[in-house]
């Protein structure tokens with residue numbers, strides 16, 4: 001099955017009892033056993049559920065992996081991966097990661113003895129240099145949030161492989177339409193399905209896909225033990241979203257390129273970070289590993305905090321919101337919104353400057369998105 005066919009069909013046979021073309025929502029907590037010691041494949045929805053199983057099989061197929069495991073959120077998917085490790089273990093992590101991920105690592109998991117070192121993974125040597133005897137995982141986010149930095153997954157996977165350390169990739173921004181980390185040598189791929197995969201701002205969800213049998217068994221064990229599972233209805237809504245994933249992503253890519261070029265040429269914009277632009281520092285890596293660039297970009301306004309606020313308050317079509325990856329265009333100002341709690345000096349050091357704006361370009365007509373940004377930039 002080719003990729004686009006997988007989006008629509010993978011894991012989804014007509015329901016054997018009724019012929020329903022869409023997988024039924026098995027909204028049940030428990031399953032009756034026909035006799036002692038024998039079930040019909042399911043016993044309790046925390047362990048597994050037929051609707052969730054369809055989504056897990058579909059996502060595994062999209063990522064060219066063997067096993068998918070779904071969770072209640074992207075954060076609980078990351079958490080489940082970290083629960084494969086124990087106190088004293090060390091993780092090398094990309095420095096520009098989703099704010100919730102670094103908060104979980106620094107403020108929750110560090111209390112349980114896991115150790116984290118953050119490096120600029122766009123330079124693979126930085127990852128190699130941070131490896132210690134107790135390093136058990138390399139965790140990448142690419143393209144990253146909010147600076148849209150790109151890491152060479154092939155190069156870092158080789159470093160991990162040579163050292164016997166698994167490499168995990170938060171691939172939420174790219175989606176399997178444009179980037180398939182397992183095909184490039186990574187061991188784990190993770191998604192916040194809240195974003196592009198479901199695609200319509202309708203659910204919170206997460207997923208992990210792996211090839212390794214033992215790792216899959218451990219993740220299933222964590223899933224059923226902790227219980228951070230998505231509901232059958234949310235799994236069903238996600239499946240519905242994925243049926244048009246390839247169509248939506250093509251449009252996100254088209255609109256993303258168009259808006260990135262518009263902003264790059266604008267007098268009030270100092271620079272734009274979008275992997276599809278030749279000016280992006282890792283454009284060559286992105287062009288090699290990705291088949292498209294999606295709709296996530298960030299840009300730097302010349303006027304600092306005041307300019308950022310003026311732009312946020314001036315947009316009318318783009319919506320002021322912290323999420324991303326949906327059909328609606330959404331805009332965020334990290335310095336006053338997502339990263340307001342990070343001390344100013346640390347923000348500057350990480351490149352989260354006062355004039356930085358993150359834009360999730362939706363699938364509206366690009367003319368309308370561009371016109372909205374143009375009118376809002378006039379007031380900046």
Ligand SMILES: *Cc1c(COP(=O)(O)O)cnc(C)c1O
Pocket residue numbers: 073074075076098100101141145170172173192193194195204205206
């Ligand atoms: C949103 C997001 C997460 C967290 O996912 P939730 O579904 O909000 O829990 C993790 N990583 C990235 C890159 C994200 O965009």
